Amino acid sequence: MTGSVVIAGLGPGSDALVTPEVRAALDAATDIIGYIPYVRRVAPRAGLTRHESDNRVEIDRARHALTLAAGGARVVVVSSGDPGVFAMASAVFEAVEHGERAWRELDVRVLPGITAMLAAAARVGAPLGHDFCAINLSDNLKPWALIEKRLRLAVEADFAMAFYNPRSASRPEGFVRALDVLRETCAPDRVMIFARAVCTPDEQITVRPLAEADPGMADMRTLVLVGSSATRLIPRKGAPFVYTPRSVPA
Incomplete structure (x- = not known):
């Protein structure tokens, strides 16, 4: 057999x-x-x-x-x-x-x-419409120093980003550090999307500027998306549309 x-x-x-x-x-x-x-x-x-x-x-x-x-x-x-x-x-x-x-x-x-990354993006529009990267914020299998290095380089390259495993009960400080890095390196209006339990009955989608992001918005069931500097938010009744243009000015 x-x-x-x-x-x-x-x-x-x-x-x-x-x-x-x-x-x-x-x-x-x-x-x-x-x-x-x-x-x-x-x-x-x-x-x-x-x-x-x-x-x-x-x-x-x-x-x-x-x-x-x-x-x-x-x-x-x-x-x-x-x-x-x-x-x-x-x-x-x-x-x-x-x-x-x-x-x-x-x-x-x-x-x-x-993936949760793609499902979360689809819920709000097209925030991953141009170049993007995914980073696992858990330091169970790699040191925080490496996570921070990759995060800083991703910001420098102006990627949209998807964060997996942002904040565990046993290691809540990791996402706090990630937000600190973002606040050091990004404009306060950088778009952030918190997609908790996406595609389940418990789904919660929250769109906030970086300035209003709080560590308590994320847990291990949350996928966090961070727009690039080009990511756009379209206000409307109800939840806004979020997208990243496919073109970049020369």
């Missing part, structure tokens, strides 16, 4: 944003592996085993998936959003590189998903 590993993105939260390709993989799976809330997004059924694990055991989770696949299982490793954006795809390939030689011959595929 030949096993396989599919690394799948479940999208930002709504079942309507799970791709048909991912749905087909989930329907064919014998085993689902992932972080607890992501695994629970997959309904139980006969013939399917769901393996839940904590958020800080990514390599162990990847090895488990590869071991099951080597034994013939059809494994789907689930992530929210896209599995290649601060998610499980990298962990699986790291496990392949440093693990059993036979794992390199397994059928391993990555199925893309809609």
Whole structure:
């Protein structure tokens, strides 16, 4: 029996944003592996085993998936959003590189998903309409000094930015530092978008200038978008439109 590993993105939260390709993989799976809330997004059924694990055991989770696949299982490793954006795809390939030689011959595929970054941008218009970058503000796997360096360089390059994992309960000071850097380097009217639990029933979208941004507006369920200096806000009744023009004056 030949096993396989599919690394799948479940999208930002709504079942309507799970791709048909991912749905087909989930329907064919014998085993689902992932972080607890992501695994629970997959309904139980006969013939399917769901393996839940904590958020800080990514390599162990990847090895488990590869071991099951080597034994013939059809494994789907689930992530929210896209599995290649601060998610499980990298962990699986790291496990392949440093693990059993036979794992390199397994059928391993990555199925893309809609990221929170793209879903949040779509809610307000097109803030990522020109060049942009994504930065994970968590310092669990890299030092804060590197995060700050990348943040300052992104501001210098005048990218629009998407911040993942901005503010955890155990490390709330990280987003405070990020706001300090932005206030040192950006105009006070720089557009910021706080998209909490985007595409779920708990969704909250807040648009504020940098001068009015507060650390309490973000948590680990929040995706933060920061416009470039060219990003425009169009006032109207209700929430404004936000977009970044595709052209840059010479």
